Amino acid sequence: MGQLRWRGSILGPRFFVYLSTLVLLLILPLLLSPFNLILLEYGLALALVGLGFNLLLRYTGLLSFGHGAYFATGAYTVAMVGRYIPELYSLEMLLPLSVLFSFIVSFVFGFICVRHTRIFFAILTLSLSMLVFALLFKLYHITGGSDGLYIPIPSVFGMVFNRRPDFLSGFFYYFLVFVFVVGFLFMKAVVNSPFGKALQAIRDNEIRAELVGIRVKRYRLYAFVISGIFTGVGGALWSFVNGHVTPEVAHWFFSGEIVYMVLLGGFANFEGPIIGAIVFTFLKLYAMSFTEYWMFIIGITLIILVLLLPTGIAGGIYRLITEIRKGKTLSGI
Amino acid sequence: MILSVEKLEKQFGSLKAIDGVSFGIREREIVSLIGSNGAGKTTLVNLISGYLKPTAGRIFFGGKDITYASPFKRIKLGIGRSFQIVHLFEEATVLDNVRTPLFARYGRIKSILWSADSYVDITREAIGILKLFNLYDKKDSPAKELSEGEKKILDVAMAFALKPKLLLLDEPTSGVATHDKFSVMNTIVSAIRKEGISALIIEHDMDIVSNYSDNVLVIHEGRIMAEGKPEDVMQNKEVRETILGIQ
Structure with a gap:
């Protein structure tokens, strides 16, 4: 039983890696230039988005092409x-408000989308995010x-x-x-909880999940809303770093970037989207400063990734660790 | 009677798949449902489990009229089922395949902040079920890595975890190698007998039917052709000619 308690819990074998990463994050302001620190902040905000996005993709089996809507x-x-209620403009008010509004939007959109799966789900999420984009773009007297x-x-x-x-x-x-660590711990708890098991059951076999007494659409909606809130909070934090927000964040192109960064990091691993978000932020900015054809570099990276590292950077790291362990075991024999 | 079916009918367009079927299953009774392909066996099981709604007739379970109850309601009342083609959570471990129905049964499936492993009692019960079904040694393997026979057993164990009063098993040995069929059925039936569950089993293999059933129900073109003890049904002239192909 003792062994069972440890499997998949936050205090598992990865605990010390997490702790070291946290210590590193806390001392990084002393090591990084202000420019790179800001890039890291973009990456951490997007990492929250990636964690939320992957709750749908990896754990529920739903590919969203419209997460830009919740980010926006x-x-x-x-x-x-x-702009309109400056007296409420403080960090302690803005974060709960972003949770509230991303909850409302993801609940309404999720209610429509979770009735479908596969390509139909992807297209619906994309269409709804383009609706948000159109509203932000056209209501210029309100949204700029x-x-x-x-x-x-x-x-x-x-x-x-x-x-x-x-x-x-x-x-x-x-x-x-702090918000990133809270989000990380919360999501880690979610995916290892009975609720997380229910989502994975739905992903693996919807019919069976229904048969064992899981309300499939309702649980998909719960996952959608949690995912939307993570993305909304990520969007709010990102906006403070960026200092400016435009409707492009609701465009499907931005939603595609979220998909890209999660694939880059590796969606099959819990940590993959975090690695992907940070690497993507640095890769994109350095590619942009290197050439105006930066999208070419991003595209090439994606091709290399699909061909050589189909499980993403995190998947590649885990594979390497497994190979090293295997090698050690063999040499021990 | 745990299950009572009265004058049940199901029409698909001009085809009457089930035509005035009536029968009952007693507590702790194992009934085999046999019939040629397209006779209406799976349709009948789908009607009992709620995946199809009848055109006419009534279904009573534990004295309650469940004719139009949802599949979800029927599960809650105690009707479990397995499928001809196994439905597992392929990526999950064997343990999680059994734990997930248990979380649902105990109302813990919405628990979001506690690790699944922290529910020691549920894990212990899941392990008990795996031992009962001889799957304990595979508890940490992903379900997709099991053999066909083990998958069939796990499929039943998952339905079993919901503590059903009646199990509907759709061809539990289909796809299983001939030499494994009896070992699969031994495992499943001994677990069912031990827990005192009633079962309705769709089966083609007459050796299995005669070895493991208390009663046999023969269905042909949507109607009950014969009903009774396996040995009596096997002697029925109409059954021998139409279903078994013996002159």
């Missing part, structure tokens, strides 16, 4: 409050249209920050790490 909901919640909206620096419990670089490289970085 989080980001525009911040922007709209900043293609110009988007400015994201002011938020106050935190009455504390005011004057310069964005100081805010981003100081308090906000540690706050972002």
Whole structure:
């Protein structure tokens, strides 16, 4: 029984890797340049998006091509409050509000989408996100249209920050790490919980899941909403780093980037989307600064990935570790 | 009677797949349902499990009219089923295949923050079921790595985990190698007998039917052709000629 308690729990064999990563995250502001630290912040915000996205893809078997909609909901919640209700514009208010609005949008969209699976689900999610894009684009007198909206620096419990670089490289970085760790632990608990097992059961065999007493559509909706909230919170945090938000984040192209970064990291592993989000952020920005044909580099990377590392970076790392262990065992013999 | 079916009919367009079928299953009784292909065996099981709604007639389970109850409601009342083609959670371990129905049965499936492994009592019960079905040694293997016979047994064990009062088994030995059929049936039937569950088993193999059934129900063109003890049914002239192909 003791062994059973350890399997899949947060205190499993990966615990020390997680702990070392956390320590590294906490000391990185001392090691990285401000520019690279900001890139890491983009990556951490997107890592939350990746974790949420992968709850649907890996654990529920649903490929969404419309997660930009929930990302935009989080980001525009911040922007709209900043523009229309400035008295509420503080970090402690904005984050719960982004949770609330991404909950509402993902619940409504999820209610429509979870009745379908496979390509139909993907197309529905894509269409709904394009609806959000069109609204953000056309309602320019409210949303700023293609110009988007400015994201002011938020106050935190009455504390005011004057310069964005100081805010981003100081308090906000540690706050972002805190939210990321909470999100990571929460998602880890979810996928190992009976609820997570139910989602995996639905993914593996919908008919059987129904037969053992799992309400398939309802559980898909729960997963969709949790995924949407993670994406919304990721969008809100990303907006503080970016300082500006435009309708492009609701476009299917941005949703495709979310799919790409999760594949890059490896969707079959829990940690894959986190690795993918951070690597993608650095890869995209360095590719953009290197050439205007940066999408070419991204495309080539995807081809290499599919051909050589179908399980993504995380899958490749795990395979390498397995091979090394095997090698050690053989040499021991 | 745990199950009572009265004048059940099911029409698909102009085809009457089930035509006025009536029968009953007593508590702890194992009944085999036999008939040629297209006779209406699976349709009958689908009507009892709620996957099809009848055109006419009534179904009573434990004295309750369940004719139009949803499959979900019937599961809750105690009707479990397995399929001709196994339905497993292929990527999950054998243990999780049995634990998931248990989480659902105990109302723990919505639990979101506690690890599945922390439910020690449920894990213990799942292990007990795996031991009963001789699958304990495979508990950590993904279900997809089991042999066909083991998959069939796991399929039944999953239905069993819901603590049904009646199990509907659709060809539990189909796809299993001939030399494994009896060992698969021994495992399944001994578990069913031990727990005192009633069962309705669709089966083609007459050796299995005569070895493991208390009663046999013969269905032909949607109607009950014969009913009774295996040895009596085997002697029925109409059954011998039409179903068994013996002159």
